[in-house]
Amino acid sequence: MERKKVLIIGGVACGAKTAARLARLAPEFDITVLERGEHLSFAGCGFPYFVGDVVKEYKDLVCTPLGIIRDANFFRTVKNVTVHTGCLATRIDRENRCVTASDASTGEEKNFPYDNLVLATGASPIRPPIPGSDLNRxxxxxxxxxxxxxxxxxxxxxxxxxxxxxxxxxxxxxxxxxxxxxxxxxxxxxxxxxxxxxxxxxxxxxxxxxxxxxxxxxxxxxxxxxxxxxxxxxxxxxxxxxxxxxxxxxxxxGIRPNTSLARDAGLELAPNGTIVVDELMRTSDPSIYAGGDCVQTRHLVTKKPVWQPMGSTANRQGRVIADNIAGLATPFSGVLGTGILKLFNLTIGKTGLDEKQAKEAGFEPVSIVVEEPDRPHFMPGMGAMTIRLVADRLSRRILGAQIMGTGVVDKRLDAMVAAVSSGMTVDLLADGDFAYAPPFSTALDPNTHAANALKNKMDGLVKTYQAKELRERMEGPNPPLLLDVRTPGELDLQGRIPYEFVNIPLGKLRERAGELPRDREIVAFCKISVRGWDALATLKGAGFDDVALLEGGIMAWPYELK
Amino acid sequence: MERKKVLIIGGVACGAKTAARLARLAPEFDITVLERGEHLSFAGCGFPYFVGDVVKEYKDLVCTPLGIIRDANFFRTVKNVTVHTGCLATRIDRENRCVTASDASTGEEKNFPYDNLVLATGASPIRPPIPGSDLNRxxxxxxxxxxxxxxxxxxxxxxxxxxxxxxxxxxxxxxxxxxxxxxxxxxxxxxxxxxxxxxxxxxxxxxxxxxxxxxxxxxxxxxxxxxxxxxxxxxxxxxxxxxxxxxxxxxxxGIRPNTSLARDAGLELAPNGTIVVDELMRTSDPSIYAGGDCVQTRHLVTKKPVWQPMGSTANRQGRVIADNIAGLATPFSGVLGTGILKLFNLTIGKTGLDEKQAKEAGFEPVSIVVEEPDRPHFMPGMGAMTIRLVADRLSRRILGAQIMGTGVVDKRLDAMVAAVSSGMTVDLLADGDFAYAPPFSTALDPNTHAANALKNKMDGLVKTYQAKELRERMEGPNPPLLLDVRTPGELDLQGRIPYEFVNIPLGKLRERAGELPRDREIVAFCKISVRGWDALATLKGAGFDDVALLEGGIMAWPYELK
Known part of the structure; x- marks a missing residue:
């Protein structure tokens, strides 16, 4: 029997992953990769760290943990995959199932027949038409x-x-x-x-x-x-x-998808130029698969088409393509738009939907901003983070989160990824049995604090303002009275809100509540609005009816302080 | 109207949390806490770090992040909660809704009436009857x-x-x-x-x-x-x-629950002496709630009774009790048996069910052991971890995980907590859109690698042995042939499996496969069994039918090496 021929165009993330997975699933297949560049399976996400000299040698980005370079010889001897580098695919003949490619150095053309073709052609950075953009450096x-x-x-x-x-x-x-x-x-x-x-x-x-x-x-x-x-x-x-x-x-x-090959072959493209694929990563030609930066994919929550050109997505899709070519019928689950980066001492990340995206997708989003320490204050190395958690009012499903801070943000983000993927409710997250010991977390994890705060808000237990909402109120008619319950020393250290406010430290509020007007809305806050919460209870206990909280307190205030 | 009287016995984790939450939800309630010790709301989980001098001052364990000691005065002025320390509750008069307590220093008895009573009496360490256990030090x-x-x-x-x-x-x-x-x-x-x-x-x-x-x-x-x-x-x-x-x-x-007060009052206890509570944390007397180390709770996966005396559980239950006393009807979700600790450079944790627990609960568990780096090898600070992932064969639901290693284990554990809580399948976890950038993870997170490996096993794509299973095979009749595909240098560095084996580095396997017998099962492995997987493909491609993999490779081998 003739060996099934699988031809893969592109050998970086999706293409290399497809080849590696398929070689394991179906050693009997004849797998060939055409890569236009010289380097295969390189860690492009590592480039900023290479440029920053955190990674010293470029070889570290193209070798295995053992130090073996993932070149054509490696793919041949270890993976039983044939790779042609410096080989630019120029034409797909769908009728005869054949790809024409030219050698970058000799210009020689060659034909590669296939039973299944995989397009992993990636994307390219946009060079905007600015005068001078062709200068050196x-x-x-x-x-x-x-x-x-x-x-x-x-x-x-x-x-x-x-x-x-x-x-x-x-x-x-x-x-x-x-x-x-x-x-x-x-x-x-x-x-x-x-x-x-x-x-x-x-x-x-x-x-x-x-x-x-x-x-x-x-x-x-x-x-x-x-x-x-x-x-x-x-x-x-x-x-x-x-x-x-x-x-x-x-x-x-920004980048644009490399899809001229697909377009010329008459494959269906989305309006943004990405290749349209189904759940099994098949293009409009069922013998041709596509994955990675060049395809449009599906959002796991909204179920709508979305383009998420990320190394992680490419790797996941490569696995799915290999499975399907091998006959396993594995669907691609979709993406959440997860992203993360380290920026000096900050970690910043997102998963799922923000409020605007949630509204567009037909949800009724409610969000909360909380400011949390990442471990008990008595443990060394404590960091902080701000979490914006978004849930759907009706289903109470967690829709997404954005997290930022000096603390261990990536951990909370990945727990949110699991929560959003699985349709967890804010109630279940609020009561999550997360792992607690002092080196790792607070007794109730920041994620559960965020979920509890959001529950309080959704259930009408507390009226809150986010910074932007409060600023609008302060600059509109009948602004509320601002009550800062921090100590005077904190005001000097952390800054003051740039509006008129009353400062009564929480410990004095019970005895001094009589100083406050009863006919005006009061918005309380502290450093992170934990004491602000207590202030609300104190005021309510003293008969004040119209009280609210600034979400996240002074730490989450994004505008200038004075 | 008379203020509703809520009496809480115990002021450490569950009791203090109940009081604080309830004071926010219902400032109009009259809340009193009786604590037999001198210290309130202290971070008992921090004791090992205090003893180890990571935490210098005991005050750090009993004060707020601002340095204010959480004593009776703090609870009075900030929380509007009355606290009696050194006050031992001795009797519950359920008929008259009244608790008798004695002052530790004066011995004076006093009665505390209640509308709702909360038992947060905790647990005490077992002093085994060993001769000499009463010695100094x-x-x-x-x-x-x-x-x-x-x-x-x-x-x-x-x-x-x-x-x-x-x-x-x-x-x-x-x-x-x-x-x-x-x-x-x-x-x-x-x-x-x-x-x-x-x-x-x-x-x-x-x-x-x-x-x-x-x-x-x-x-x-x-x-x-x-x-x-x-x-x-x-x-x-x-x-x-x-x-x-x-x-x-x-x-x-170990510890035993402090439930003599509850027993004497005729409340229902479980065979292990813990207090039986319903989903709303109510005891057999609906006016009396109980939570923390002294109660039996419910496992979220098995739905069966379980005792999980942990600070995090106590805090979660305190919130739930406060909600229910305030009329919010919040159920407690249950526990997963999550635990974690730092041990020198290792982090070790568990959530959900292990295989034995899963079997007892009526599942058909399948487990996999994988060994994974926690970020790309080119990034500084890379650590490793071993994940044992357990899923149910029929429903494919993730049931639990144990994770251990020098890498960032707590992050993967908390993602597993979310996955297990929400009933995520191994398929969805395997395709999770976890946050990837080189400082934080590999392109496919260790958790997704574990899920993919488990899928491979569940779907019959690969035959594997865990170390214990392989050892049994090696010491039984007709042992398989062991094939170590590491380089000779690694064998010296990492150690050798203590049985007869053949060593052919992966890069040479294709040309040397002919040296291997075709009539004997071959079990391949490497350092972490990634190359082992490739070796299987190579052997299958060369016509070997009966090949298997050692899960986790040499790194996960728990027995002596030679």
Whole structure:
């Protein structure tokens, strides 16, 4: 019997994973990978750490834990997979099930027949049509040559200033990489706050302040008009508001899927140019599968199409494709839009839906912002985090979370991933039996605190304002009275809310409650609004009816303090 | 209208939480707490860290993050809760809804009427009837006076050797505390391996080796026969097999619930002496609630009664009791038996059911052991972990997990908590959209690797042996041929399996497969059995039919290596 021929175009994340998984499931198949670049199965997500010199050698990004380079020879001897590098697929003949590819060095064309074809053609960084974007030292960071060029420039010692255009995940990871190497970094983005795909404006404002404290300038809501140079080498960036010096520039404004091959072959594409696949990752031609950055996928919660070009998604889809080619009929579960990054001492992440996405998907979202320590205050290394938790009012299902802080954020995020994936209710999360010992958590984990606070709000046990809502109230008619129950020393240390307020430390509130007006709404807060909660109880006990809480207290206040 | 009187007996975890939550929900209630000790709301889980001097001052364990001691005055001014310390409840008069209590210093008796009573009487450490257990410097570690006495003894400089009797959570936490202070520690337990309630024998053997490497001797399967002393002070411990010198002894053999008050009042108790409560935490008298270490609760997966005396459970139950007294009708979700501890550079934890518990509960458990890195090998600080994942064959539901390692274990455990709580299937977990960036995880998280491996096993894609199963096969008739596909250097570094084996590094297997017999089962493995998987594919591709994998490879092998 003829061996089944599986041809895979692309050998980085999805393609390499498909090949490796399939070789294990079906050693009898004839598996071939065509990769246009020189490097296979490299860890592109590691590039910012390579550029930042956390990872010293590029080989670390392309080798196994044992130090063996994952090259064509490795794939041949260990995986029984044939790989052609420097091999650009140029045409798919669907009728004859054959792909034409050309050798990058010789230009020689060759035909590769297939029984199943896998398109793992990935994506490419967008080079916006800005004058000067073709100057030397204007980089993108997507391929191994990109990473090598950028690291080489940095190692030359000539880079004192850098401008990063685009404050998404890659841009902000490189912010840290460059700043830690002593480069003066500025970030420019057309939107007003960093990481807009990950977190809302309130978190974004705090992130901008946090990077400022590390010497990094963030210029939001600005449009880059020109990249200037001298002698063919970049010297600066002009925006519609300022000129910035730059010994190097990183373009990190987004990516587009590599789907011309699919388009030319007549496969169905989505309006954004990604390849349309079904639950089994099959394209509109059932003998052709596609996965990774080049495909449109499905959101696990909304069930709607979504594009989530991430290394983790690509790996998951590679497994699913291999399973299906091997006849296992494994569906792809979908994505949650999970993302995370380390930014200096902060960890910032998101999973599931934010409120806007939840509304668009037809839910009735309720959200809460809480500020929590990640372990008991008596344990060394305690960090803090802000959690915004979103649930559906009717079903009480957890829809998503955004978490940010100096504490162990990734742990809480991954528990939220499991909660959102499985449709957990806010009630079950609030009563979760999470692992507690002092080195790891508080007796009730931050996630359960967030869920409990959200329950309180959903069940009408407490009236709360988020910072933005409170600011609107304070700047509108009949503003409430603000009651800060911190100690005076904390006010000096942590700052004051920029409106008129009354300061009565919680311990004095019972005896001094008579000083407060009974005909006006009172909004209480403290550092993180735990004492604020107690203040509400004290006021209610003293007969005050219209009392509310500022969610997350002063720590979650994203605007200027005074 | 008369204020509703809520009386709470016990002011540590459950009692203090009930009072604090209830004061927020119902400021109009008259809330009183009777605590027999001097300290309220203290962090008992922090005692091992206090004894180990990680926490310097005992005040850190009884104060708020702001440094305010949670004493009776604090509860009065901040929480509007009346607290009587040094006040021992002696009798419940259910008919007249009244509790009699005596003042510890004056002996004076006083009556406390109630509308709702809450029993949060906790538990007490068992002092086994061993001769010598009343000697000086034979400690338990349960109350603040216990902790102060133990720390004072350690600070005297006279403690060179210590014996810990009981290798449960508290015992093993104190192992680290003492060893880090330079004390030579021995642990004695009647069972053969440490932490038997948390992990199975295979993990336990590895834990015993790990503490041995830190200079700690573990003597399993030994019975303590006598604690010896001189001049009233302990000098050693005798077991049925040896004598151990000891300048101090910790008795950590377990606890029993404090329920004589409930028993005398005629409330229903379970056979183990814990108080029986319903889903709303009500005892057999609906005006009396109970929670914390003194009650029997329900397992979330099995729905069967279980006793889980943990600080986190007590806090959760305190909230639920407060809700129900305030009329919110909140059910307690149940427990998963989650536990975690830090032990030197290891983190060890469990949630949900192990295989034995799953079988007893009527499931058909399938388990897998995997060995995984916690982030890419190129990132600094990479750690490893072993995951044992258990699922039900029929429903494919995740039933539980035990995780152990030098890596970030607590994160994977909490994601498993969410997965088990919500009844997630192995398929959904395997395809989880967990947060990936190189500082935090591998592209596919260890949990998803574990789930994928378990799927492979459940779906019959691979035949595997766990270490114990392989050992049985090797010591029975017709043992399989062992194929170690590591490099010779790794064999020297990591050790060799203590049976006859063939060593062919994976990269040579394709060309050398002909050396292997075709009429004998072959079991392949490597360091963590990833290359072992590839070896299976290579062998299958070469026509070998009867091939299997050692789960977790050499790293998960718990027995001696050679």
């Amino acid at each position: 204007v980089f993108t960071l997507w391929t191994m040559p990109d990473a090598l060029a950028m690291k080489s420039a940095l190692s030359s010692g000539n880079i004192k200033t850098a401008v990063i255009i685009g404050a998404g995940l890659i841009g902000m990871e490189v912010v840290e990489a460059l700043a830690e190497r002593g480069v003066k970094v500025s970030v420019v983005d057309a939107l007003s706050t960093p990481l807009p795909a990950l977190v809302g404006e309130d978190f974004g404002l705090r992130i901008a302040r946090a990077v400022k404290a590390k010497g990094v300038d963030f210029f939001g809501g600005e449009k880059v008009t020109e990249i200037t140079g001298e002698g063919g080498v970049v010297t600066g960036v002009r925006t519609d508001r300022r000129s910035l010096p730059a010994d190097m520039v990183l373009l990190a404004v | 034979v400690f338990t570690l349960w109350t603040m006076p216990d902790a102060l006495a133990m720390k004072s003894a350690l600070s005297s400089g006279n403690i060179k050797t210590a014996v810990i009797i009981g290798a449960g959570l508290i015992g093993m936490e104190v192992v680290e505390a003492l060893a880090e202070r330079g004390v030579k520690v021995s642990v004695v337990d009647a069972l053969s391996t440490p932490l038997p309630a948390l992990v199975g024998e295979d993990f336990g053997l590895r834990i015993a080796r790990a503490v041995k490497a830190k200079g700690v001797d573990f003597f399993g399967g030994e019975k303590v026969t006598e604690i010896t002393g001189e001049g009233g002070v302990v000098t050693g411990v005798r077991t049925d097999r040896r004598s151990l010198p000891a300048d101090m002894v910790l008795l950590a053999v």
